[in-house]
Amino acid sequence: MKHLLLILCCAVVVCSCKNSPLHDVPLEKMPPQETFKDSLRVDMLVNELYPMLNAGVSYNRLNGSAGGAVFECVSDLAVYTPFGGSTNVNNFITGGLNAASNSGDARWAELYQWIRKANVVLKYIDFSVMSEARKQQKIAEAKFLKAYFHYELFRRHGSIPIMDDLLDLEGDIHVPRASFEEMIDYMVRLIDEAAEILPVRYPSNDYGRMTKGSAYGLKSRILLVAASPLHNENPMPGSIKETSYPEPDKERWKKAADAALQCIELKNSDGSPAHELYPSFERTFFTRIDNWEGLIMKQNSMNNSVEKADGPVGFQNARGNTNATQELVDMFEMKATGKLPGEEGSGYDPQNPYAGRCNRFYATIFYNGSSIWGREIETFVGGADYPASPGVKGCNTGYVMRKHIDPTTSIVSPEKTTFHDWPVLRFAEVLLNYAEAMNEYLGLNEDDIVTDEKIYEYVNKVRQRAGLPNVDNLTKAQMRTLVQRERTVELAFEDQRYHDLRRWRLAEVALNRPVHGAEIIKVGSDYTYNFDKEIENRVFPMRHYFYPIPQTELDKNMALVKNPGW
Numbered sequence: 001m002k003h004l005l006l007i008l009c010c011a012v013v014v015c016s017c018k019n020s021p022l023h024d025v026p027l028e029k030m031p032p033q034e035t036f037k038d039s040l041r042v043d044m045l046v047n048e049l050y051p052m053l054n055a056g057v058s059y060n061r062l063n064g065s066a067g068g069a070v071f072e073c074v075s076d077l078a079v080y081t082p083f084g085g086s087t088n089v090n091n092f093i094t095g096g097l098n099a100a101s102n103s104g105d106a107r108w109a110e111l112y113q114w115i116r117k118a119n120v121v122l123k124y125i126d127f128s129v130m131s132e133a134r135k136q137q138k139i140a141e142a143k144f145l146k147a148y149f150h151y152e153l154f155r156r157h158g159s160i161p162i163m164d165d166l167l168d169l170e171g172d173i174h175v176p177r178a179s180f181e182e183m184i185d186y187m188v189r190l191i192d193e194a195a196e197i198l199p200v201r202y203p204s205n206d207y208g209r210m211t212k213g214s215a216y217g218l219k220s221r222i223l224l225v226a227a228s229p230l231h232n233e234n235p236m237p238g239s240i241k242e243t244s245y246p247e248p249d250k251e252r253w254k255k256a257a258d259a260a261l262q263c264i265e266l267k268n269s270d271g272s273p274a275h276e277l278y279p280s281f282e283r284t285f286f287t288r289i290d291n292w293e294g295l296i297m298k299q300n301s302m303n304n305s306v307e308k309a310d311g312p313v314g315f316q317n318a319r320g321n322t323n324a325t326q327e328l329v330d331m332f333e334m335k336a337t338g339k340l341p342g343e344e345g346s347g348y349d350p351q352n353p354y355a356g357r358c359n360r361f362y363a364t365i366f367y368n369g370s371s372i373w374g375r376e377i378e379t380f381v382g383g384a385d386y387p388a389s390p391g392v393k394g395c396n397t398g399y400v401m402r403k404h405i406d407p408t409t410s411i412v413s414p415e416k417t418t419f420h421d422w423p424v425l426r427f428a429e430v431l432l433n434y435a436e437a438m439n440e441y442l443g444l445n446e447d448d449i450v451t452d453e454k455i456y457e458y459v460n461k462v463r464q465r466a467g468l469p470n471v472d473n474l475t476k477a478q479m480r481t482l483v484q485r486e487r488t489v490e491l492a493f494e495d496q497r498y499h500d501l502r503r504w505r506l507a508e509v510a511l512n513r514p515v516h517g518a519e520i521i522k523v524g525s526d527y528t529y530n531f532d533k534e535i536e537n538r539v540f541p542m543r544h545y546f547y548p549i550p551q552t553e554l555d556k557n558m559a560l561v562k563n564p565g566w
Contacts, residue, residue, distance in 0.1 A: 032124035039130040045121050046138050049145045050208065052114040053298040055107045056152050057495055058422050059404060060309045060321060062088040062104040068309065070322050070401065071105065075497040076510050077328040077488070078401065079517075079536050081313075081320060082391050092498075093511075095539040099548035099566055105156070108550050111149045115163045118146035123166055140197035144210045144218075147190035148296075150183075151222060155499055156547040158231075158243035158563060159183035174559040177242045184226045191219045200266060200274045207288055208299045208421075213275050216263035217295040217425050220433045223259050227252035227437060228503035236505070236545045238564035243546055253441035260434035263295070263427070264458070275427040277465050282363035284426075286406045286418050295430070298422035304409045306420055312366055312377050312400050313393045314384030317411045322493075324365050324399035326516040326531055331489050332361040338469040353518075353529060358466040360489055366400035368520050368527070372407050380520040380527060397517025397535055403493045428490050431458040436483045439476060446477040459483065462490055502545055511540035541565070 035041050054061075060068035062080075069080040074092035084090060088104025091097050121142040128135055153160045160183065161175040178186065195215035202209050226245075230236065232252055235244035245252075266274040278284040278293045313320030333339060335358045339346035347356055354367045366372070368379040378384040379395040387394025410416040435455045442452060450456075459482065460470040466489075471482060484504070488497055501507040514537045519530040543565025554560050 032120075032127050036124050036127035037129060039128060039134070042121070042125065042128050042130060042138060045117070046141050049114060049118055049121075049142065050299070052111070052145070052149065053296065053424060054422070055111050055114070055149065056105060056156070057298055057424050059306045059420065062086055067319065067321065070310070070493055071495045072401075072493050072497060073322065075501065076515050076538065077325055077492055077497050079323045079325060079397060079515060081323050081393055081396055082387070083396070083536060092544070093536070093538045095541045095544065097544060097548060099551040099554065099562075102550075103547065106547065106550055107152060107156075108553055111153050112163065115146055115149045116166065118142045118149065119163065119166050122146070136197050137199075140194040141210055143190045144194035144198065144215055147187045147194070148218060150187050150190075151218065154183055154187070154222075155225065157549060158546050161557070161560070162186050174557050176559040177561055179241045180226075180231060180244055183242075184222065187222055188219055191215045191222075195219075200268055201292075204289070208297055210296070211274075213263050213266050213427075214295045214425070216259060216266065217427070217430045220256060220260035220263060220430055220437075221425065223252065223256035224433050224437055225499075225503050227256050227440070229505040230503045230545060234505050236542055236564060240561065240564060242561060243563060250441060253437045256437035257434050257441060260430050260437065261454075263430045264434060275430075277428060277431075277461060279465070281360055281465055285404055285423065286408075286420070288419055288421070293427045294421065294423060294425075295427060296424035298424055300420045300422065302417040302419055304406075304411050304415060304417045306404045307406065307409050307411050310401050311405055311411060312372070312379075312385040312395065313387075314378065315373060315411065320385065320393050320395060320400060322401040323395055323397040323517070323535075324401055325397055325535065326399075326518055326533075328488070328492060329361075329365060329367075329399055329518075331485050332357045332364075333468055335359070335467045338463075338471070350529070353531075358468050358489075360466045362402075364401070364403045364489070364492055366402045366405075368398060368518075370402075372402075372405070373410070379518075380522040382522070383520075397515075397533075398520050399517065401493055423494055426491075426494075428462050429487070429496070431462055432483055432487050432490065435459045435479070436487075439479045439483065442476065444476040447475050450474055450476055450479050455479065459486060462486055466490075505545075507540050507545065508542060511538050511544075513538060 060070055062069040062071060063086045069086045069089050070078065072078040073080040073089050080086045080089045091103050097103050122139060125135060125139060159178045159180050162178045167173060195212050198210055198212045198215055200212050231244045233248035263275065268274050275292045275295065278287065278291045284291065284293055308317050309319050310322045311318030311320065330341060334341065334346045334348055334356050336356060337345060337347050341348035349355060354369065366377045368377060370377050379386055379398045385395045387396060406418040408416065409418050435458050438452055438455055439450060442450065456472055463470065474482065487500060501510050514534045517533050517535045519533040521528045546563040548563060548566040549560055
């Protein structure tokens with residue numbers, strides 16, 4: 001059905017059916033004259049870069065897909081069940097990361113392998129006899145994906161050794177890390193070069209390929225990270241030139257805002273917006289046709305694996321791996337008033353605590369009394385989705401992740417599947433990128449009123465889809481708080497929260513305390529709620545602001561400098 005997926009499948013068939021020994025060798029290791037004279041093989045080489053979008057982004061990736069944890073379980077938004085059941089989660093939340101063991105999120109060697117694959121394409125594509133336009137298209141895709149692979153390492157470790165060409169393994173392999181500024185400039189340059197060539201939109205049968213919007217969106221994220229306190233105005237103690245700029249500069253916020261604006265204002269050939277929010281927040285994650293919100297999507301075949309891994313445990317074949325926290329639930333505003341439950345005049349009823357929340361709440365959280373697959377969810381003590389005994393699967397917080405779980409699927413015979421394309425980058429994030437960056441750039445005191453109309457326009461676009469009232473007349477400090485909360489609830493369970501807290505320099509607070517849940521007691525047909533139930537303590541040492549460079553890499557490359565605290 002989808003051209004990209006079909007090409008990848010055909011590549012396997014072509015390679016397996018040939019008798020030549022050349023076809024037992026990875027394409028990027030074949031003689032370039034042999035590989036690149038065949039345009040189909042060039043297509044295959046570029047297409048083979050796309051699956052690596054799962055490097056650090058996908059569902060239930062800590063500990064594997066079946067019993068695995070979503071990465072949000074290392075943040076304050078979720079816990080893995082049963083407690084202590086994931087070594088990789090424990091390494092994060094107990095301060096146990098170290099350079100000698102795999103954190104479950106380390107991708108150093110893996111990503112450099114794929115950077116090398118991209119470099120093979122870029123070095124030898126001139127051997128190809130394909131048309132110049134098609135060649136430039138492949139170059140642009142390879143450059144973009146190479147920048148993305150560098151970014152995935154950068155978001156974990158800070159700057160890394162830049163691999164802009166094939167490394168001669170018989171030469172000097174002791175390559176130092178770039179400075180932080182060099183790292184940012186390099187990724188942005190690659191993205192800008194790719195954006196010049198990439199189309200605004202492909203035909204629908206090429207869904208999933210990188211576009212101009214993909215490039216501008218990723219550029220906005222990279223520059224937003226670069227401008228953020230951890231790397232710019234408030235680096236952690238002991239920072240080095242590989243983890244932050246030597247001096248703060250407010251103009252970095254403006255660069256991030258301008259990059260976001262490039263994506264937001266991008267137009268199709270007919271003048272219509274290239275990207276916009278999909279009308280239904282819930283269906284955004286299961287819809288491909290006429291859904292222009294996804295800027296970078298990790299494609300998956302139709303399946304029901306997320307439903308099985310994370311559906312409430314009381315259903316047959318469901319494992320209930322991911323419990324949402326009270327901290328996350330408390331961030332969802334009341335739909336009618338736009339106020340948080342604890343605020344005066346919000347309309348919140350503590351005896352009916354889940355009524356009247358914004359649209360995103362109902363698409364993100366399974367709570368006691370919500371329903372799916374023909375019955376109500378029971379997370380009260382002793383309910384069908386509550387753990388039968390300590391140390392077993394079940395809902396310990398009162399809440400289960402609903403986002404990414406499609407109610408039209410079935411996990412029992414006859415099973416039904418859905419698209420599960422992982423949202424690496426969505427247009428909603430870019431709207432919030434602009435708001436955050438421009439709010440920080442404006443020369444305002446904390447109590448001054450924000451007057452940039454675009455900030456309000458873009459924040460309100462995101463809020464309107466959630467059914468929330470518009471905001472206006474906010475101070476700079478109020479806008480910062482609002483945007484941070486909007487990012488959290490909009491992008492919950494999309495692998496953003498942990499890294500946002502790091503770049504904001506808030507992880508040492510938010511991730512250094514217990515997370516909570518609701519203890520719900522059923523008495524007859526009534527319920528009582530305790531929203532202060534301590535679920536799991538969290539520890540965040542300062543050194544966790546950057547992942548350790550793997551010891552195996554330090555042993556191989558003597559020019560590498562360790563991150564602060566490691």
